Amino acid sequence: MHGLMQDRPLTLTQLLRGMERQYADSRVITSYAAGPVTMTYLQTLERVHALAAALDTLGVSSHARVATFAWNTQRHLELYLAVPCSGRVLHTVNHRLFGQQIEYIQRDAGDEIAFVERSMLATVWPVLETAAAIRHVVVVDDGTADPVPADPRIVDYDQLIASALGTRYTFSVPDERTASGLCYTSGTTGRPKGVLYDHRSTVLHALMLQVADGYAIRRQDVVFPIVPMFHVNAWGYPYAAIMCGSTLSLPGPVTAPDRLAAQMERDRITLGAAVTTVWTTVAPHLHGKDLSAVRSLICGGGKVPTSLSEHYRSTIGVHLSSGWGMTETSPAATYVAQPDAPGIEPDRVDLLSRPGSSLPLVQFRIVDPPGSTNEMPWDGETPGELQVSGPTVAGRYLNHAADDGFTEDGWLRTGDLAVLDPRGAVTIVDRVKDLIKSGGEWISSAELENLLADHPAIAEAAVIARHDERWGERPLACLVLQPGQSLTADQVRAFLDGKVAKWWIPDDIAVVASLPKTATGKISKLQLRSSLGEAVGA
Structure with missing residues (x-):
């Protein structure tokens, strides 16, 4: 009926x-070099x-x-x-x-x-x-x-x-x-x-x-994408x-970080959205700005370093919040945890930098990642591949076979390794292809990167696998340092000691002038491996 x-x-x-x-x-407000047009x-x-x-x-x-x-x-x-x-x-x-x-x-x-x-x-x-x-x-x-x-x-x-x-x-x-x-x-x-x-x-x-x-x-928002x-x-x-009916404030062709910060103040922005690298560059320009209208700043393209989120909280009173999604998911697939949400303790800022739970109409499930040799069913506690379904999720790719990147029952294979807590909140552990297998055990490059980002001398960090005769693969920390700073491998190891298992800690570091980025501003580990001759997959 x-x-x-x-x-x-x-x-x-x-x-x-x-x-x-x-x-x-x-x-609709658009910023140009000559001034805003409304x-x-x-x-x-x-x-x-x-x-x-x-x-x-x-x-x-x-x-x-x-x-x-x-x-x-x-x-x-x-x-x-x-x-x-x-x-x-x-x-x-x-x-x-x-x-x-x-x-x-x-x-x-x-x-x-x-x-x-x-x-x-x-x-x-x-x-x-x-x-x-x-x-x-x-x-x-x-x-x-x-x-x-x-x-x-x-x-x-x-x-x-x-x-x-x-x-x-x-x-x-x-x-x-x-x-x-x-x-x-x-x-x-x-x-x-x-x-x-x-x-x-x-x-x-x-x-x-x-x-x-x-x-x-x-409607009351001034949205700043x-x-x-x-x-x-x-x-x-x-x-x-x-x-x-929200006001839209658009950055136009000039996106220097000082101009973005000035636009946030000028247009009384309430909600902004950008990848982590952009919020990192904007951070030094926040001081002295009246940004009291801001209620939410959304971060994508990777987990938000706790230190960066805390910098925004101490400077303008608003944490950076992390969302998760893909081109295939339209892209928003999770909602942003708020400081007053159930289960968020006042001193657990790190929870705000996790993707959170799935939005309405979106469903998550965790399965063993492709190529896994695990003969036992997934136990619900260990990480597995995150798969997604829903009316805002792609069902196939243009000009591709229906099963390319999708399961037999139509779920999207994300390629992300994740866990779901009892409330349904997802934590992205790593990209499946970015996991490092050392001595038969897995190391999460993403977790190491998040810890390294909290070091005061480190501006950016990426961890990749490097071939090792004994262990198969070992993590290599590729670091961009803050201006005027220096860092040794011993100092990095001392910083990580006690934060992760000892066998996770990189044996060596590579200090680089910059990390290669994709066209959407994410760190390109593919290029990074290619530029480091000993890296696995180079």
């Missing part, structure tokens, strides 16, 4: 109604209507993949809405990827048109110039004076908007399973894979970000903010 409720699809077009009516006066939701919506109409005029097909190479700006937000709400697919591309990766991604996605910030054009033009499938390249003015190639396919974004301003576009997406967005994984262990979101999953994800005991995004809008839809924050 079916229920008798109205059959209305969950699509992003519903967000447009709120922008026109109850949230018309909410603001528009209301209603003014932004007028440009969204014009952009959708202009796509039709250009002859962009009704289900086209539309590529963007863009900063966190209002213009990018206009694309976030006009593209999927007109039935097309928004394909946000990371311009920091290697040229060959961008070329592969565009070919695999089948992009028909590309929107490119002027300052990014020199980087991506060699790929776009030879891309036969790209019919138009729309250049977005970001305040720079970089040259624009003479090519008949090139169109100016603001002229495109002006040509259709005043148009009232009819937005209609009758099927909620229509694809809305496309993002590719980082490809650190192979070629990037396409994750194709639909309207239903994107709407549900935006709703989950508003859950009171989760991220609790609400520093995480790039090309990275998993800026973790879904733009859609969630628009859905409930």
Whole structure:
């Protein structure tokens, strides 16, 4: 027996109604080198209507993949809405990827048109110039004076908007399973894979970000997504903010840490989101700022070092909180623990830097990792591979077989080694591929890194496996030191003594000027192993 409720699809077009009516006066603020630019939701919506109409005029097909190479700006937000709400697919591309990766991604996605910030054009033009499938390249003015190639396919974004301003576009997406967005994984262990979101999953994800005991995004918030809008839809924050009428403060093309800290003060930010490396660089610029409006700062891309979280608490009165997710999970999959949450003791700051429990609609389970020789069933206490399911989780990759990265019963294999406590809270132990097997026993590189990050002389730390004739593998600590500091292997061993088992402690260290990063700001252990000749897998 079916229920008798109205059959209305969950699509992003519903967000447009709120922008026109109850949230018309909410603001979108974009920072540029010349200063901030502010528009209301209603003014932004007028440009969204014009952009959708202009796509039709250009002859962009009704289900086209539309590529963007863009900063966190209002213009990018206009694309976030006009593209999927007109039935097309928004394909946000990371311009920091290697040229060959961008070329592969565009070919695999089948992009028909590309929107490119002027300052990014020199980087991506060699790929776009030879891309036969790209019919138009729309250049977005970001305040720079970089040259624009003479090519008949090139169109100016603001002229495109002006040509259709005043148009009232009819937005209609009758099927909620229509694809809305496309993002590719980082490809650190192979070629990037396409994750194709639909309207239903994107709407549900935006709703989950508003859950009171989760991220609790609400109308009173000023949301500051520093995480790039090309990275998993800026973790879904733009859609969630628009859905409930929050003010959006966007960092634009200039993201120097001192400017980010100044923007937090200027716009009275209440909720910010960025990867750990960004919050680390912003930390020295917090002093003297009035950041009393901040209620939550979300960290992703790895566990938050306790010392960094404590620095934020002592400086502005708010801890950094850790969330967990993947491109394949839209990406938020856990809620952020708050200091007053059940089970959080006042002196257990480390609990705030763990991912927490799964958000509503997301399910976790732990199984033996692939390739395990354990003949006994998983006992519920030892770490195993974290697997995820739910309506905001990918069911397969674009142009890949259904079983590539997924179990027979349809759960996503995350590749993360984790444990679940009795309350269902997850603790990520390590990436399965980053575990170090020494003398037949496992060592967690992630746990060592978190401990090393608390050393006052260490700015960044990464631990990788190095071949050892006797033990098979031994941990090597790769360290970036604070300016003017020095450190010996003996001092590192003394610091770790008593914190972990003695056989976990690295025999040696490698002091490096910087740690290689992926295009999304995470430490690339693949590059690190490659640069250290003795490292396992180099």
